[in-house]
Amino acid sequence: MAPVLNVSAYLFTRIDEPHELRPVLRERAQLAGLLGTILLAEEGINLFLAGDASAVRGFLDTLRDDERFAALTAKESWSEVVPFGRLIVKVKREIIRMDRPEVRPQDGRAPAVSPATLRRWLDRGRDDEDREIVLVDTRNAFEVDYGTFAGAKDWRIERFTQFPEAALVHRDDLAGKTVVSFCTGGIRCEKAALYLRAEGLDAYQLEGGILGWFADQGGAHWEGDCFVFDERESVDASLAPRVAGSLPA
Template sequence: MRILNLSSYQFATLDKTAEWRPLVLARCHELDLRGTILLAPEGINLFVAGEEGNVRAFMDYINHDPLFEGKFATLRFKESVSETRPFNRMLVRLKREIITMKKPAIRPEEGRAPSVAPATLKAWLDRGHDDAGRPVVMLDTRNAFEIDVGTFEHALDYRIHKFSEFPAVIEANRADLEGKTVVSFCTGGIRCEKAAIHMKEVGIENVYQLEGGILKYFEEVGGAHYHGDCFVFDQRTALNPHLEPTGTVQCFACRAVVTPAEQASPLYVAGTSCPACHPARAQDGAAAGEAAATA
């Protein structure tokens, strides 16, 4: 069976999310889709998967059904295929923000930050500067464990653990960005769009977001200037630049990312432990600490 995986988001002021929720969920069940859709006053964020014909029908529903009053008429989608569905169930949730920054004054629909297309970004990175001759700084807006799976070469990585930390991190590291062209990026575009708008609002000039995020970059130009894979929040765990699952998994116990090589370790027990959390590692660490203390 060919499974089509769909992701998209759009910032738009929504005031009928509670009314829409059961209707959207019912339509997804009719189409036998699985995944997660977030509805918030600031917009929609969705990840769904199913048989290709049903997913295409869902795309038409979101773009054209009168229920949505044209709010999502321009919603664009990122696609990938897989042999199985990477979700177990279908959820439609109401949230305060579709991506939490705890900066409610940010309204991307009132003016998006400038974006750079994947092909243009690749050209900049090939040359080492943008069209105006400014050095390009890649700023990863994702969480640290996602970045560990893969990122752009020489990207700034501030080791954030949740996106709400981003404003404070930028304030503390403004010197890294001044006088340069800053390209914020994330998995699919939603975090880097909010991040770019925040940076513009606090006075950082020459800020762009990577249009469509890493996944769109992979789709259009491949893995040039990118090292590793891209973490995704579903059962595939990570995709390579060909948008194929890589065999990387997440540990059921501690949620650490476990590569295929690490899965060969005797400390990896599927559903129980991995090299990052296995009791034997903790014991070894304690023994090493005792040895150091008595040396």
């Protein structure tokens, strides 16, 4: 097994004092020798970290001791080297920017579909109520170009703030169907599913995102790799870093 543990994790949870929490988490991560990014906002936390496995897991365990982060779960993958050059801890207005303040996942999540359930639906071509399934890729166009679910809707957005407008344009294509939004780790599709439900659609989020799907179902119904925001560039369905030169320019 490769020696470096990489984790991605997020949780929508109320944080009243993100500016006060920032130096605390920065010091803990530095002492643990971790590199990567931690984003904080009043709506929650989003992090991508890498380092020694015991140090990474210890940092997360300490974070979960705070009741606000007790439900935090992480997606794990491995690499030969740390895919980050430094540690960044920032406070943002949103941990994933959508510019829709009415969408508040910290107050309640949209329903989620497990990878096992979605796999069953995709295998049979319909959901458990015999309804048509529509997969909506909520990522940016360049990410989708690395790989996506077979037949997924790709609206060619350039940034997540464009998703609501694109959803309204394509709303009629989704009406009356079971809609499953997905993204890399779950954070964008969580907001997306809430927005779609507010527009009257029967929308769900894929629990754990693409990385969770890879861990649970491998490459089933998937075509290509998955872009990740670090020096690995992308990972395949086994969560291994891509082979250099294996993707088109």
